[in-house]
Amino acid sequence: MRGKKFIHHHIFSSIWSSVKEEVPTILENSIWLLGNGEDINFWNDNWCGSILSEVFNIPSHISQALTSTVSDYLYNGQWNLPPQLAQHYSALSFLVQKVTIPTVSNPDKLLWKHTDSGDLQLSDAYSFKLQPLQDLHWAKLIWSPDIPPSKSVLAWRLMHVKVPTDENLKISGCSLPSMCSLCCKSEESSFHIFFEFHFHGGYVEDL
Structure with a gap:
């Protein structure tokens, strides 16, 4: 964060790209504690128990343009909502009045x-x-103690679709031609390797 706002530009970090993906989750599970109101977006931040733009079904293309802060509606330690606004959104005053204005102007x-x-x-x-x-x-x-760990790991990876076959590499975004190196007849996949043919006398016998 910078200036209490989440940054959107790239920074060199091994973990920041993953952290940025969690920002919506963090905001959904957080609430603002009112201080001086200068850092809280009146319409789009959760500071009174609900996000006001969602409560009043304000379209997203309009709510994104609403930049007023809570401090814009405070005057001498009291709420100061424009009469036209209070008339248009009749429940607005009720929601706002539930939030106590602190006597000390903290951030x-x-x-x-x-x-x-x-x-x-x-x-x-x-x-x-x-x-x-x-x-x-x-x-x-x-x-099991009776199974070599290397075989257990292979079975575990197979059950979780983590065996590095051509099929799974393609799912991960690798574009490559695929051919089973054991039979040279089919595409390489976990199902093909483990269930569609068997070894017989040192040779691969395609089923």
Whole structure:
């Protein structure tokens, strides 16, 4: 962030590209604590429990042009909504009045909803993104003391579609001609290698 705003230009970092993808998630799960109101977009930031542009169904091409801050509607420590605005959006005054104006003019603060302190620590982000563990009934069959670890890893990668076959390389964005190096007859895929032919007498026998 720079000046309490998320930057959009490129910076040299090994993790920033992945962090930027999570910005919408962070904003969806955060709320602004009102201070002086200078850093909070009145219409497009969540500072009163809801995003006002969504509450009043303001089209996105219009809401993107709304740049007024909360401080624009404060005067002498009180709410100062234009009468025309309050008349057009009848519920606006009710939503705004629910937010207490602080007596001390502190900077606005973005709070994470899922912690008591409002701070977002790395451990909190990890717990939030952690998916429920799957109960894989076949896992104990693969990870067995009787099976060499290298074979267990291969089976695990096969079950998770992670074997580096031409088929999976294409899914990852690699454009290449594909031919099975064992039979030289079909495209290389996990299903073809493990289920469509078998080895017989040291030779590959196509099924």
